[in-house]
Amino acid sequence: MAIKLISSTLLGISGMLVSVEIDISKGLPSFNIVGLPDTSVKEARARVYSAITNSDYSFPLGRITVNLAPGDIRKAGTLFDLPIALGILLATDQIFMDSREDYLIIGELCLDGSINRVNGVLPIVMEGYENNINNYIIPYDNANEASILKSVNIYPFKNLREVVNFLYYKDKKPYKCDEKPVQNTCDIDFSDVKGQESCKRALEIATAGNHNTILFGPPGCGKSMMAKRISTIMPSLSEIEALTVTKIYSVSGLLNPSGDIIRTPPFRAPHHSITKAALIGGGAKLYPGEISLAHNGILFLDELSEFDRSTLELLREPLEENTITISRSTGTVKYPANFLFIAAMNPCRCGYYLSGVKQCHCTEPERKRYINKFSGPFLDRVDIFSFAHPNKYNELVSDSHEESSKDIKKRVQTARDIQAQRYINENINYNGNLNEAQIKKYCKISQSSLRILEKYFNKYNISARSYNKILKVSRTIADLNGSEAIKEDHLAEAIQYRQFIDTVST
Structure with missing residues (x-):
């Protein structure tokens, strides 16, 4: 038998x-x-x-x-x-x-x-x-x-x-795990960053609304330093989010030995030599890649210009769909990939274009070739571009108190609570995930704001996707300011976060 x-x-x-x-x-x-x-x-x-x-x-x-x-x-x-x-x-x-x-x-x-x-x-x-x-x-x-x-x-x-x-x-009782209090032992803080108020503001908006962001500027101005501190202003994961993240790490064999549920947003920062399979997932056993390991957290690509172009192009679908489907001869699997994309890079090969501190030695064709490594469709999927200025001496030696991650986190949490309540009947959590129909419903602007947007649209010939991203970022700025309506100043701030392509690559 x-x-x-x-x-x-x-x-x-x-x-x-x-x-x-x-x-x-x-x-x-x-x-x-x-x-x-x-x-x-x-x-x-x-x-x-x-x-x-x-x-x-x-x-x-x-x-x-x-x-x-x-x-x-x-x-x-x-x-x-x-x-x-x-x-x-x-x-x-x-x-x-x-x-x-x-x-x-x-x-x-x-x-x-x-x-x-x-x-x-x-x-x-x-x-x-x-x-x-x-x-x-x-x-x-x-x-x-x-x-x-x-x-x-x-x-x-x-x-x-x-x-x-x-x-x-049958002499064994079911196993019961002792509950352990969640301890935040992070030893980094946004108060460590001197100056760079505009970049801090951009990262606050990005974290509040889950907006993809690229920081660019000369070397040594704190781009990577700020990006690594984003996790300190992200709220803890909800129970459903934590279970999903823990499942991904369990399947990957990366769960810590204690087996505790992961309640803090993951932060993944792969090296620029990463392979395509390691980034998006795959291999013989179809394991999750870095984009899935960063689900409900942050994917940080430092030195973005050093990544292989074909590798970066693989991010186009996940950035739009928040999932990745991997098909190989061994089967097909679908992994979640809803992450906050953050990247840091120099504006040119020598690194000093627009710095105002050192003279850029790159020619105009060299600068264009440098930026043209990134395709238009890839850059179109980025919501926010923020320039990190070189630090001034008086900023570095100043004893002035910089805003802490705890204070920024409170505002981010408030904005996310507003979004959670607004989208309670939708299948999304953040402004960055709004689709076209939802943008029309939740991102209404006045006639005067429409005229501002029309002028910008006609002047720079932006795509429909960029147009929608401006509206989504405006919605997040309004939420951070506690405003139900999107006002002209919210829209103007969102527009200036699209300046990367216009000031550097054209």
Whole structure:
């Protein structure tokens, strides 16, 4: 008689239930795994054999067939080791397990029978819960991660023999994780930044409304310094946002060893030598890329001009759609990618164009070639351009008190609360995510403001996308100022944040 246990695999950042069926029949000794297993799943044969024999159980002589259903979905990873081993022991009557359909079992076996940590436990537990499974047998090192979901019974184990004893005696209580207070131990602050009030204002607007931003200016003026402090003014993640981010890091194997839920917005700053697959995701196992690891957080690209142009072009769809679909021969997955895009760069190759401090040695054609590395469609997806001026000596030595991240964060939180209330019936959270229909509904401006916008539109021949971005940034500026209506000064400020293309690349 075939033995059937419930396990799971991963599809993107979601779990998918898999039936592990084990049948042992007479014949020449063999051990086959079917159901589109990849190499790591096929290698379970050696791990399971050694784990069973080294745990003082008997490995049967006969024809062993393991089927992972459904058979049309590719199975990857080492999650199936433990259910396969338990299925073999059940099929040979060495152990007994009642209510098999009430348990979901995952775990990687070592040769000595111990159970290793696996990736993606949180999305697997969430998928099981949605399918009315309440009991989970998992590796001990995944206990905290799995217990994030409070309404299920988590049974973590260190080795195969512990699992067998539990199935026989039922003498273990569900694992409960001690709640830990959230501690903010950030040692950086916007008060560290001297001067640069216009850039600080631009980053405050960007954070409040989730607007993509490029900082440009001469080297050493604090562009990277300011960008790295954006995380200090971002509010903590909501419960749903935190669960999504934690799932992504769980699947990627980047969750911290404690397995705690991630409540602070992630900050990702990849080097300019990053590959395309590392940026957007992919590879043989279709892992999430940096844009997904930055979901609900910040993706910071320092020295933007040093990135390969074809790599930057890959950001065009995620910046617009807030998701990324990766299709390879091994399958297709869809990952979330709703991040705040921040970049820093010099205005020319020597770095001193428009600085007013040092003379720029670049010729006009050289400057144009430098900026033309960025395509029009890519720059069109950026909401805010802000020039970082060189610091003056009296700013650097001044004892004046700079505004702290705590004060800026309060205004950002207030603006985000206004947006959350406004869009309570919409499928968005921020002004930066407004579509065309929503812009018409929520970004209405007066006739005098329309005339200002018309003059700018006709003078610089901006695209419809740029036009909409001006309105979205205006909406955020109005929210920061506590204004229900978008006024002329809000619109004027939003327009001046489009000056990068006009003053440098033309």
